[in-house]
Amino acid sequence: MNRPDARALIGAVLDPGTWRSWDAPPSDPAEPGSDYAEELAAARAKTGYDESVISGEGLLDGRRVAVVACEFSFLAGSIGVAAAERLTAAVERATAERLPLLAAPASGGTRMQEGALAFTQMVKITAAVAAHRAAGLPYVVYLRHPTTGGVLASWGSLGHVTAAEPGALIGFLGPRVFESLHGYPFPEGVQVAENLFAHGLVDAVVSAEDARAIAIRALAVLCAPREGLQRGPEPDGDVQAVQAWEAITRSRRDDRPGVRALLKLGAADVTPLNGTGEGENDPSLLLALARFGAAPAVVLGQDRRRQRAEAPLGPAGLRVARRGMRLASELGLPLVTVIDTAGAALSKAAEEGGLAAEIARCLADLVMLDAPTVCLLLGEGAGGAALALLPADRVLAAQHGWLSPLPPEGASAILYRSVDFAPEIASAQGVKSTDLKRDGIVDRIVPEFPDAAYEPEAFCRRVAAALEYEITGLLGQAPADRLAARLSRYRTLGR
Numbered sequence: 001m002n003r004p005d006a007r008a009l010i011g012a013v014l015d016p017g018t019w020r021s022w023d024a025p026p027s028d029p030a031e032p033g034s035d036y037a038e039e040l041a042a043a044r045a046k047t048g049y050d051e052s053v054i055s056g057e058g059l060l061d062g063r064r065v066a067v068v069a070c071e072f073s074f075l076a077g078s079i080g081v082a083a084a085e086r087l088t089a090a091v092e093r094a095t096a097e098r099l100p101l102l103a104a105p106a107s108g109g110t111r112m113q114e115g116a117l118a119f120t121q122m123v124k125i126t127a128a129v130a131a132h133r134a135a136g137l138p139y140v141v142y143l144r145h146p147t148t149g150g151v152l153a154s155w156g157s158l159g160h161v162t163a164a165e166p167g168a169l170i171g172f173l174g175p176r177v178f179e180s181l182h183g184y185p186f187p188e189g190v191q192v193a194e195n196l197f198a199h200g201l202v203d204a205v206v207s208a209e210d211a212r213a214i215a216i217r218a219l220a221v222l223c224a225p226r227e228g229l230q231r232g233p234e235p236d237g238d239v240q241a242v243q244a245w246e247a248i249t250r251s252r253r254d255d256r257p258g259v260r261a262l263l264k265l266g267a268a269d270v271t272p273l274n275g276t277g278e279g280e281n282d283p284s285l286l287l288a289l290a291r292f293g294a295a296p297a298v299v300l301g302q303d304r305r306r307q308r309a310e311a312p313l314g315p316a317g318l319r320v321a322r323r324g325m326r327l328a329s330e331l332g333l334p335l336v337t338v339i340d341t342a343g344a345a346l347s348k349a350a351e352e353g354g355l356a357a358e359i360a361r362c363l364a365d366l367v368m369l370d371a372p373t374v375c376l377l378l379g380e381g382a383g384g385a386a387l388a389l390l391p392a393d394r395v396l397a398a399q400h401g402w403l404s405p406l407p408p409e410g411a412s413a414i415l416y417r418s419v420d421f422a423p424e425i426a427s428a429q430g431v432k433s434t435d436l437k438r439d440g441i442v443d444r445i446v447p448e449f450p451d452a453a454y455e456p457e458a459f460c461r462r463v464a465a466a467l468e469y470e471i472t473g474l475l476g477q478a479p480a481d482r483l484a485a486r487l488s489r490y491r492t493l494g495r
Contacts, residue, residue, distance in 0.1 A: 003144070003145055003165065004208050005071055005072075005073060006049070006054050006069040006070060006071040006104065006106075007054070008208075009069060009104055009142075009144070009208050010054075010056075010058070010067060010069060010104075012208040012209055012211075012212065013060065013067075013102070013208060013211060013212045013215065014058035014059060014060055014065075014067070014212075015058065015059040015060065015061065015062065018058040018059040019056060019057075019058040019067075020056050020057050020058065021054065021055070021056040022055045022056045022057065022066075022089075022090055022093065023050070023051075023054060023055055023056065023086060025050060026050055026051045026082035026083070026085075026086060027081075027082050027085070028040065028082070029080055029081050029082055029114055030113070036113045039075065039113070040075075043073075043074045043075050044074075046073070047071065047073045047074045049071045049073070049074045051074065051082055051083050051086060052070055052071055052072075052074040052075055052076075052077045052078055052079065052080075052083045052107065052111075053068060053069070053070055053071070053079070053083040053086050053087050054068075054069055054071065054086075055067065055068045055069075055086055055087065055089075055090035056090075057099065060102070060212070060215060060216060060219065061216045063100070063216075063219060063223065064099060065099055065100050065101070065102055065219070066090060066091075066093065066094035066097075066099040066100070066101045066102070067101075067102045067103075067104070068087055068090050068091065068101070068102075068103050068104070069103070069104040069105075069106075070104065070105050070106040070107045070144070070151070071106070072106040072107065072108075072144075072145075072146070075111065076107065076108035077105075077106045077107030077108060077151075078107060078108050078109065078110060078111035078112070078118075079107060079109070079110060079111060079118065079121060079122070079125075079150065079151060080110075080111035080113070080114040080118045080121070081114060081117060081118060081121060083111070083121075084118070084121030084122075084124065084125055085121075087125050087128075087155070088124050088125050088128045091125070091128035091129055091131075091132055091155075092128050092131075094132060094137070095128070095131055095132045095135050095137060098135070098137060099137070100137060100138040100139075100140065100219055100222065100223055101129075101132055101137065101138070101139050101140070102140050102141075102142070102215060103139065103140070103141045103142070103155060103156070103159070104141075104142045104144055105141070105143060105144065105147045105151050105152070105155070105156040106144035106145065106146065106147055107146075107147055107148070107149070107151040107156075108146065108148055108149055108151075108174060109148055109149020109150040109151050109152075109174075110122070110149060110150045119150065122150045122151075122153070122154040122155070123154075125154055125155045126154045126155055126158070129154075129155050129158050130158070133158070133160070133330060134330075136330065136331055136332050137331075138160055138161075138218070138219060138222040138223060138331065139158060139159050139160050140159055140160065140161045140162075140163075140215055140218060140219070141156060141157075141158070141159030141161070141162045141163070142162075142163050142164070142165070142208075142211050142215075143156060143162065143163070143164040143165065143168060143170050143193065143202065144164075144165045144168055145165050145167065145168035145169055145170075146168060146169035146170065146171075146174070147168065147169075147170050148169070148170070148171050148172065148173065148174045148191075149172070149173070149174065152170060152171070152172060153172060157277075160222065160327060160330070160331065161203055161214070161215075161218045161222075161271065161273065161289075162201075162202045162203050162277070163202060163203060163204040163205070163206050163211055163214055164193035164196060164197070164202045164204070164205050164206075165193060165205075165206075165207070165208070166193060166194070166205050166206070166207060167192065167193060167194070168192070168193040169191055169192065170191055170192070170193055170196055170202075171186075171190070171191030173186075175191065193205045197274060198281070199275065199279050199280070199281060200274055200275015200276050200277065200278070200279060200280050200281030200316075200320070201275060201277060201278075201279060202274065203271075203272070203273045203274045203275075204272075204274065214271060217269045217270070217271045217289075218271045218289055220269040220291065221269050221271065221289040221290060221291055221296045221297070221333070222289065222296075222331060222333070224291060224294075224295075224296035225294075226296070226332060226333075226475050227475070229294050229295060229472045229475060229476075230294070230472070231469060231472040231473055231476075232293075232465070232468070232469060232472075234469065235444070235446070235462070235465055235466045235469055236447065237444045237445050237446070237447070238447065239399045239433070239434065239445050239447045239448075241432075241434050242399070242400070242432070243423075243427065243432075244402065244408075244423070244426035244427045244429075244431055244432040244435070245408075245422070245423035245426050245427065246400075247399070247400040247401070247402055247432045247433065248380075248400075248402055248408060248426055248431075248432075250400040250448075250451050250452075250453070251379040251380050251398075251400050251401060251402060252342075252379075252380065253451075253453045254305075255453045255456075256379060256451075256452055256453045257452055257453070257456040257459060257460055258301075258303060258304050258305055258340055258378065258379070259286050259299070259301030259302065259303055259338045259340060259378065260286065260301075260303060260305075261456055261460055262301070262338070262378070262460045262463060262464070263286075263288060263290055263299065263301075264460075265456065265457050265460035265461065265464075266292065266460040266461050266463055266464030266467075267290040267291060267292055267299075267464060268290070268291045269289070269290060269291045270288055270289070270290045271288060271289040271290070272286070272287070272288045273287040273288060273289065273323075273324075273327075274287075275320060275323075276316065276319045276320050276322075276323050277323060278319070280316040280319055280320070281316060281320070282311075282313065282314055282316040282317030282319075282320055283303065283306045283310050283311070284302065284303050284306045284307040284310065284311060284312065284313045284314075284317050284341075285300065285301070285302060285303065285313060285317035285318070285320045285321055286299070286300070286301040286302075286303050286338075287299070287300055287301075287320050287321070287323065287324045288301075289333075292336075292464045292465075292467040292468040292471065293464065293465070293468035294468065294472070295334065295467070295468045295471035295472050295475070296333055296334065297333060297334045297335065297336045297374075297467070297471060298324050298325075298327050298328040298333050298334070298335050298336070299324075299335075299336045299337075299338065300320075300321045300324045300325075300335065300336070300337045300338065300389060301337070301338035301340070301378075302317075302338060302339055302340045302341045302385070302386075302389070303340070304340045304341065304342070304379060304380060307341060307342065308342075311345060312341075312342070312343060312344055312345040312346070312385075313341055313343075313344050313345060313385045314344065314345040314347075314349070314350045314353060314355065315345075315350060315353035315354050315355045315357075315358040316353065318355075318358035318359060318361070318362050318385075318388055319358060321337075321362055321388070321389065322358075322361060322362060322365055325362075325365045325366060325369055326365075328369065328371040328373075329369055329370055329371050332371060333371060334371060334372040334373070334374065334471045334474065334475065335366075335369065335371050335372070335373045335374070335392075336373075336374050336375075336376060336467060336471070337366070337373070337374075337375045337376065337389035337390075337392065338375075338376045338378050338389070339375065339376065339377045339378060339379075339380075339381045339386045339389050339390065339401075339403075340378040340379040340380055340381075341380055341381065341382060341383075341385045341386055342380050342382050342407060343382040343383040343384075343385055343386075343406070343407060344359070344383055344384055344385035355384075356384070358388075359384045359385070359387065359388045362388035362389065363387065363388060363391060366388075366389070366390075366391045366392070367391040367486065367487070367490065368483070370479055370483065372393055372471060372474035372475055372477075372482060373391070373392040373393050373394075373474075373486070374392055374393065374394045374395075374396065374467060374470045374471055374474070375389060375390055375391070375392035375394070375395045375396065376395075376396045376397075376398075376463065376467065377390075377395065377396065377397040377398065377401035377402070377403060377433070377436070377442065378398050378401055378463075379398065379400070379401055380401075380402065380407075381401060381402055381403035381404065381431075382404055382406060382407045382410075383404075383405060383406055383407070386403060390403070391486070391490060392486070393474050393482055393485065393486050394443050394444070394470045394473075394474065395441065395442045395443050395444075396442065396443065396444045396445070396446060396463075396466055396467070396470065397433040397436060397437070397442040397444075397445050397446070398433070398445075398446050398448060398452060398459075398463070399433055399445055399446065399447050399448040399452075400432075400433070400448055400451065400452070401433050402426075402431040402432050402433065402436075403431055403436055403441065404426070404429055404431040405429075407422075408422035408423070408425045408426040408429070408431070409422045411425045411429065412424075412425045433445045439493075439494075440489070440493055441493070444466060444470070446459075446462055446463050446466050447462070
């Protein structure tokens with residue numbers, strides 16, 4: 001496979017002619033006349049690079065960005081003191097100038113010729129990246145072939161958004177080293193970009209050309225203005241009351257638009273993210289960056305169709321949700337949660353995976369989150385899986401959305417040892433949207449004319465407009481006031 005070197009990659013990703021290097025000549029760490037000095041000289045002559053890392057800035061779709069990239073042909077992209085200093089200085093400059101940072105590792109890890117001193121350089125690179133993230137600045141990583149060792153175990157694994165090159169070898173310990181140490185080969189197909197994607201460790205596997213498009217879309221949300229957004233007219237929230245059981249029946253229709261339809265028909269600059277970044281994935285929980293009108297957001301959405309077709313929402317899905325919460329908090333992005341679930345997984349694996357604890361952690365994280373939060377009750381809202389994504393500054397409900405401690409059939413079985421009384425139970429429990437608004441659980445109802453399944457595009461655009469309205473209003477509030485109001489809301493609920 002023909003893979004671009006560092007300069008070719010930068011040329012493919014950045015706007016043509018905008019690259020400007022930040023690099024000064026590196027300090028030579030090798031003793032003159034030593035074997036290592038000869039290796040460095042040979043690498044420079046052969047590759048045309050002066051070190052294994054280059055850094056600088058350019059424009060990405062007109063947006064100024066900082067870039068650090070490894071060159072594997074230079075001593076296997078290994079990181080010694082000089083390369084680490086160049087990397088760290090570039091990250092620090094990006095932070096000081098408040099630039100989003102794009103990183104493109106391709107490295108065998110620590111430079112063995114420099115030993116322990118090179119090994120510990122990963123700490124200062126990581127500290128610089130952590131400071132960049134703590135400043136609320138985006139960090140986007142593109143893992144290239146190969147990325148292993150200390151590079152993967154430090155700055156290569158800290159991206160807010162992480163993509164990987166198709167077929168790239170990505171792993172902690174390189175397979176050649178593993179086989180030399182253990183006497184047998186590492187299993188095939190494990191340390192490959194596509195396998196990492198399957199396990200929720202990277203967000204996408206894309207070519208360099210497609211990496212440009214992903215970075216543009218992601219930064220359109222991650223760098224979107226949070227101040228000075230114009231708030232449009234208040235959406236119409238008048239709806240005709242329906243019976244609770246009718247709403248529940250309508251919410252369960254197979255052709256009712258879900259969170260994916262909402263993003264497709266009502267949002268822009270959608271960038272799907274994948275998994276927890278810690279080795280877990282759950283197809284029933286969608287995580288994405290998106291804009292509703294001018295309002296940027298991290299979106300956490302329960303995918304009802306995936307839950308039906310593949311598996312109910314489990315603890316891994318809630319850990320994906322918590323990744324989204326951390327992302328919103330760190331970057332100061334509004335968070336939109338979308339509830340649409342028949343209930344969480346009921347299984348041995350879910351219990352042993354800590355389902356109840358993950359619901360509790362989601363509740364705790366969400367109710368205390370320092371970012372603006374909007375919850376959308378899109379359809380079904382059964383049990384703890386729904387509650388986990390409920391606490392928010394503003395709660396919207398589709399007209400036929402509903403919220404209940406259990407599916408009405410389950411409540412009927414508890415009370416009457418039969419599911420036959422589900423319609424009466426639903427009515428008595430106050431689960432429908434108008435009841436939820438009356439009780440202060442929901443703030444706004446989005447109408448359906450008469451059913452979202454009959455008007456999916458119009459409905460999704462209506463929901464998107466309501467989300468933009470609410471997000472824009474929240475961004476105009478002081479964070480401390482917003483949090484105080486949220487806590488007061490739930491403290492006084494039912495009083």
